[in-house]
Amino acid sequence: MTSDAAALDGLPPSPAVWCSGLRKRYGRQTAVDDVSFTVARGEVLGLLGPNGAGKTSVIKMLLGLVRPDAGEVLLLGRRSTDPRSRSAVGYLPELFRYQPWLTAAEVLALHVKLARVDVDASEQRDCLALVGLADRAGDRVGGFSKGMQQRLGLAVALVARPELVVLDEPTSALDPLGRVDVRDLVLALKARGVAVLLNSHLIGEVERVCDRVVILDKGKVAASGTLAELLGQREVRLRLAAVDGRAEDRLRASGSMTRSGDWFTVQLAADDDGVTVPDLVNDLVGLGVRVHAVEPVRISLEERLLAVLRHEEPAPQEAAR
């Protein structure tokens, strides 16, 4: 749909989310400090960070629910101060509560009406079925469990044919099966070209579905980039014997090196073309070093996140777009 519009205009579509210099203070507490990032159309962006990092505040500022003290937001090409910017935005809040006196089907009908989108009753039913609530459509929300309310919230976020879906902790009340459902939903949205902004504590989920990640810490962007950029930095562990000064120099030439007993860990550059390790081993053997083991080490997003939050190493910082 968006690509048709783009072809007509001859212009690339505006990003799903563009925000720049967002700031928010609550009293003396700075919740969000100069946050800028972009979510491209059809991209899945993960928002990560510890509790109180300002993730939910950022999301609320994007959606016009909280007034930023400074900064600008464009949603789907419109300023967020214009309510129409949210016409094609679906939102599942972290605090999900829906009118307890309405039935699930009535909640969806209400949101379709408010979004001013023509979605017929059967499509609304399909949406409830998608989140596993098909047989509860006529039941009052007041009798729903937390997990079912969160599923209803997902249906509300998806019902009005969104081009951008903002999910704030979408699996907080769901069982492991529900989490898998959400992952599949996000992947299905991505396949349809719908942009998704996903705030989740479940790093595994984020790692599986997200194209890019923004890590917030103390209200600031601590790191951001594609998963490849964030995880691209790899390490190799070698168990060596008969290492002399020349051999250590050779190891350092391949990347920053740490030693623990006869184990040597070398950090490889992100743009490593795959010859660094064989060349290194070859040279070490040439220098008389006895090579017992060579192990590649894969860094998980979790380790990367912890490293960034603990300031253990410089984070690959993506320039604000």
Place this chain on the structure above:
Amino acid sequence: MTALTVAGLTLREASRRRVVWALLAMTVVLLALSAWGFSKLIGLDTELGTMTSGEARLVASLLLNLILFGMSLIAAIGTAFLAGPTLAGEVDSGQALALLARPVRRSAVLFGKWLGLIAFGGGYVVIAGLAQLLVVRVVVGYWPPAPATGLALLAAETIVLLTLALLLSSVVSTMASGIVAVGLFGATWVAGVVGGIGAALGNEGVAQVGTVSRIILPTDGLWRGAMNAFQDPTALAQMGPGQGGFPFLSASALTPAYLAWAPVWIAVVWGLTALSFSRRDV
């Protein structure tokens, strides 16, 4: 469009919550009690003998106003406690988040809530009040001089109070907004009575208390206008001078200036609510 959707939602909420059924039950009890009371009134033997028709009309006027006051109190408390949860409660519970993230203006959402609430509160007052007038007519044969004006003023009183409750609920918590609104309603009524006594005693300073309070919060002023429309015109004359302070009779109809002030008051308070709500972080 948004406003009408939200107004419909508010009415649906009222009809699906117990508040409406509680209100209905209270009203039916009040109507039944009043029918019984009025029926006793007809054959009432006082120490001085059976009441004259004029006396009976006076007492009917007084009682009618007393009962309608009770009814306006029910409506006031009902709508104030319905208006409170509507803003503050929905923001506190998180219900407002998904709703306000839709392409809607907050002022339109507020307007819809307000429309729904005045349809509910005003509708209740008009229907229950009319039922009470009919009960009195059937039982004692008394029909007020200006029933439509009276009911409209009662409805206006309700609208004033729920507009106030909406403003309060946009700045303070749910329960507090209902309590403060009903408290102010009661305080204005008391100030009106105090002012009436002052006027009856010829003490201008005390009389001012009622006048000023009626301008600050028009519920009592509108209520007095409604009473004036319901009571028998000869009733006040029968009470005689010096009884002007009596709280369930009103000496005069409302002035056009005061009738114009009430909508201005509503508009100003509504505007303040819209301003506060649109700036609020949810």
